[in-house]
Amino acid sequence: MTKPLIEVSGLYKVFGNTPEKVMPKVKEGLSKNEILDQTGHTVGLKDINLHINRGEIFVIMGLSGSGKSTLIRHFNRLIDPTEGQILVEGTDVMKLSPKELQEFRRHKMSMVFQRFGLLPHRKVIDNVAYGLEIQNVDKNTRLEKATEWLDTVGLKGYEDQYPSQLSGGQQQRVGLARALCTDAEILLMDEAFSALDPLIRSEMQDQLAELQEKLHKTIIFITHDLDEALRLGDRIAILKDGVLVQQGTPDDILLNPADDYVEAFVKDVNRARALNVETVMQPPAMRITAETINDALAQMKKSAHDYGYHITDEGYQGVITQDSLEEAVNGNSSQEIGDHLYEDVPVISPDSAIEEVLTESIASDYSLPVVDEDGNLKGSLEREAVADIFSDKEEETEEEKSDDDSDKESDSDKK
Template sequence: MAKIEVSNIYKIFGPRPQRWLEAARSGMSREDLLARSGHTLGLRDISLSIEEGSIYVIMGLSGSGKSTLIRHFNRLIEPTAGQIRVDDVDVMSLGTRELERFRQQKMSMVFQRFGLFPHRCVLDNVAYGLKVQGVARPERERRAQHWLEQVGLEGYEKQYPHQLSGGMQQRVGLARALATDAEILLMDEAFSALDPLIRREMQDQLLQLQSQLNKTIVFITHDLDEALRLGNRIAILKGGELVQEGTPEDILLAPADDYVQAFLQDVNRGKVLNAVHACNAPRFSPTTRSRPAHVVERMAQQGLRFAPVLDGKRLCGVLTREAAERALQAGARDVSQYVEAMASVPASAGLDEVLGRMLHSTAPLAVTDENDEFVGVLSRRKVVELIRPTLPAEAGVSGDAVEAAGETGGSAPEDERDRPAGAQRSAA
């Protein structure tokens, strides 16, 4: 694994880029720079920190600078100014031979148009990077065979690229990149030439492999759905400048400007956001051993109609105010016999799934994590607010109808349903 840091990267294309660097730093527009100097501003003051073991997506429209930027990481394109570090290596300080070794050992690339050698069979294509590294034939063929099996191409070793479908060719390209055991994969529009079904399959393949390999992957795309599905973090470029950077949730919930918002207009939020985004931490969580008098007092003070009951960090059920009052009237020592079952959804459940549960029941819903520990209580109002942009098209019901269900469900007083969620967030 490896961490990538790029700082204050500028790229000006033309015969005298250094002469116009200060103008770019001072904010001269791309159009003015081209008109006055004949030089093209490729990148302006880009700084990114890419965590090891993550999938980092760089996206933007054609001409935004995303492919230019990724080629700076291994200096296939030299920056006009700026710094590039991979772990403790100052990439800008590497000489020709050091840079060649760095490219061979540290980074592999997967290209949009596959980049396969038409005169080499599939096995030799996958083994090519190992051949360049000087690995002996038996070992490189063994490793190439292993990675062909990993991407589902066992039995195609002696075929040639023209005999394979586009999706199969891209799998060969991915196997070739993985065979060198490089810590970083640079994937430049790797799936954009594929039809939608094959593209989805390749995304699944990448996510499956990443769960096993934990590589540092930099993925270039112009497709926001792909970015949201794959990326741990996303950087959006426009005209060679960084417009917004953050988690998929950051981008979706707080777009920086109209340019980013335009990308989001057709996104199905219900498939991107999950239950954690729509849950509130409870104001009061008694245990099964809590005294009825204490519970009744706290619920009355805070205007609560119900409270989740916990045993340590795990959810035991739900206690209504009426049940707590019955326990008090009966002289019960604790509330354990008055706790009712409480339905729950996993924190990873998409809001489209949550919405389906909401429409079939007005009962409160708890949210639990992968260890079955309590995270919070689902806020019906928050679900509506988050999913409303796609609700009519995706669910066939009105937002008002769901909101009304939330009101009659009575999961908490209205002010509690409306307040910001205080629950922990799930990993992206």
């Protein structure tokens, strides 16, 4: 198993004059409010344990005051923990000397801030090149690299503008280009898109996803927006009052919320839009690998299924039913399996959103074949599996309706 790039274990942060004296109360299990009332100290983080893999977008989310921004500032030691360990490629960040920490920040991690953090008196090109200037890279090299990154984020031609001349979305692109320009392996993004208008925010999310496909950076992304987390994250960690309540893939979070707090987050998410086919597909029930009609029929009769997916060395070919095979044999048809035997069943991609294939899955008499871009059969999408995605919401709606009816009856009785 590949070792995580970043490992966080037993991380605590207590804000106040004597946090060490307050730690026993924190470990006793007192709540954040109880600690504040009794000691005047604020619990920022409590026993955080997580690992972040190389090349993934790891999203940390929660409501205001949950501790997410506090946590991200521990990775580059803008904040030191009260207790705990942070390892980056096996190096204990807490043991770095001031000079080592300076080099670590310059070369290992870059940060993109919510309010852009641009230098207003410097031109766009110089803002992007700033990190390389700090690294003592010569001027020609850093300006050349900065120009390349501006082109990458769609700001070619804006080199000589000043930040005040740019829109919010453009300023954030400059911030992103500056962070990428240093070639740092790890990118810290603290609510990087939350100050942007919804349309610009969506465009920036798309651009980050596109860049990540090429760059494979390790990105730690902070947000309070679940839709943003689901859209960008390979894995998500959810914080509440400084406590990590759940971490997992977007699918895990959506389909298996750990508690009422997480469930409240995911309740209004459009699952059909957020989940893709690969999430809910099943292994294909019946693969037909025979080359002739007789052999295919014999293979079919040995199973409990009345249709199957025909596979050859070239990959997936089509859906064949037992009835069509029997008719072909009785009619003395050609022994080779041909296109005329295949049912009219749409093929879907594992990457498609459930929303995109909803109509086909409901209308089809067969489970839809899930085929990748190389023609390989990856699974099948069953109508029941699609229905299950919506069943929880429907049950909740019925329960809410029942509760409302009970309340009305109770009010009526009182009258």
